[in-house]
Amino acid sequence: GESVGLHLPTLSVQEGDNSIINCAYSNSASDYFIWYKQESGKGPQFIIDIRSNMDKRQGQRVTVLLNKTVKHLSLQIAATQPGDSAVYFCAETLFSGGYNKLIFGAGTRLAVHP
């Protein structure tokens, strides 16, 4: 189930199930989106990206869906494994001051139970 913690919502899933992590972004002009995985005490690790001219992109065990109409992004993880337990962030690019800045969403903690 999904619950809201002090700051980060948590998604708990059973090992082997599929996980869906959702994200709402704010900038309608964003044209590039990235999903990151962050383990405790480490920097963000790239998972998958998608450009705004696409609505779906698949990687190994992961799929990203983009709905520009409602400014919604989702990450689907197939056959979730204990090693997938981490915090997941979506990020959108914002062109400001001459730079493509990467702005992070709130994040979701994924807890995989055996």
Add this chain to the structure above:
Amino acid sequence: GAVVSQHPSRVICKSGTSVKIECRSLDFQATTMFWYRQFPKQSLMLMATSNEGSKATYEQGVEKDKFLINHASLTLSTLTVTSAHPEDSSFYICSASPEAGDYGYTFGSGTRLTVV
């Protein structure tokens, strides 16, 4: 692939002292570097953007005199937290990009700063 090294990984300092964090791109030249701060159980918040050879651009609410950024070369950026206080304790993460308009963002492993 692109690798960004961040040093130190952990630092404890006394209140009132300054701490320098280094961010290096190991196998590419990083025209642009970004510095983020992350408090426990929260997201990464962009602090500033720096371009080699020019002054850093700070996000709203970030004190430029407190968080000094020097993009010394195409492979090194430093963040100095001056006169650190306990509320500056946080996880600081850098990101490097080969070009200002490029979408290739590579992150360092972060620096855990604890001010006592």
